[in-house]
Amino acid sequence: RDKGDVILRAEKLERRFGGLVAVADFSFEMHKGEILGLIGPNGAGKSTTFNVVSGFYRPSGGRLWFCGEEITGKSALQISRMGLVRTFQHDSLLAEMTVEDNILVATSHQLRSHADRMARVRETAGLTGLSDYLHEKAGNLPHGRQRMLSIAIALATRPTLLCLDEPLTGLQGQEVKTALDLFEMIRSELGISILLVEHNMRAVMRICDRILVLNYGRLLAEGKPEEVSRNEAVIEAYLGK
Ligand code: ADP
Numbered sequence: 001r002d003k004g005d006v007i008l009r010a011e012k013l014e015r016r017f018g019g020l021v022a023v024a025d026f027s028f029e030m031h032k033g034e035i036l037g038l039i040g041p042n043g044a045g046k047s048t049t050f051n052v053v054s055g056f057y058r059p060s061g062g063r064l065w066f067c068g069e070e071i072t073g074k075s076a077l078q079i080s081r082m083g084l085v086r087t088f089q090h091d092s093l094l095a096e097m098t099v100e101d102n103i104l105v106a107t108s109h110q111l112r113s114h115a116d117r118m119a120r121v122r123e124t125a126g127l128t129g130l131s132d133y134l135h136e137k138a139g140n141l142p143h144g145r146q147r148m149l150s151i152a153i154a155l156a157t158r159p160t161l162l163c164l165d166e167p168l169t170g171l172q173g174q175e176v177k178t179a180l181d182l183f184e185m186i187r188s189e190l191g192i193s194i195l196l197v198e199h200n201m202r203a204v205m206r207i208c209d210r211i212l213v214l215n216y217g218r219l220l221a222e223g224k225p226e227e228v229s230r231n232e233a234v235i236e237a238y239l240g241k
């Protein structure tokens with residue numbers, strides 16, 4: 001692989017909260033087109049990593065590059081406009097607004113004409129199974145559809161890199177399968193790379209090209225799913241529980 005292939009690079013990333021070290025000495029590279037998993041026990045620093053990568057929190061140390069450009073210290077708005085977009089572990093949609101308006105708002109800085117924006121809304125709703133819900137209040141959707149709407153909002157700008165924080169939480173059997181098919185389609189048809197934090201190990205092992213394992217804020221292991229799932233340290237820290 002050549003260097004131009006790297007979409008995201010972290011070098012000795014660190015984030016402290018007072019005396020608590022949430023992420024430490026965390027270096028990794030992510031390649032274009034990859035679905036990269038980020039796993040680890042509760043409190044391992046996964047969401048903090050998302051917050052730092054997406055500019056919601058400043059790193060306490062270390063550096064970050066996105067598509068070859070340094071983004072250390074840039075704001076969340078600057079970073080999202082460069083094409084790095086994330087979802088939250090808990091949905092952050094506008095409950096009183098319709099599904100259509102939730103998706104529309106996300107496109108507003110990017111597309112000039114109303115017709116272009118509406119076309120993007122319809123296309124995005126189609127991808128995420130929300131076409132029949134466009135005029136529903138977001139807050140009235142069933143849980144699984146709300147999760148899909150969070151993804152639709154992130155997807156509406158057609159980012160280069162989509163970071164998903166536990167997108168499968170609360171989804172039932174068929175909904176999980178539909179979501180995983182969506183992630184694969186986002187990658188293959190839209191060419192969007194995906195950084196995935198997820199507790200559903202079967203799903204992670206099935207869909208990820210490569211996995212990073214965090215433990216107490218530090219990189220414990222990395223590799224292909226089959227390598228990570230038979231790594232003794234990973235089994236002890238996490239999978240064996
Ligand atoms: P994960 O997503 O892997 O479960 P988090 O990144 O949410 O873990 O948390 C990592 C550690 O950082 C935890 O000990 C958590 O309590 C702490 N932490 C996360 N966010 C904050 C914050 N805003 N203020 C203080 N401590 C935080």
Ligand code: MG
Pocket residue numbers: 046047048089
């Ligand atoms: Mg988390």
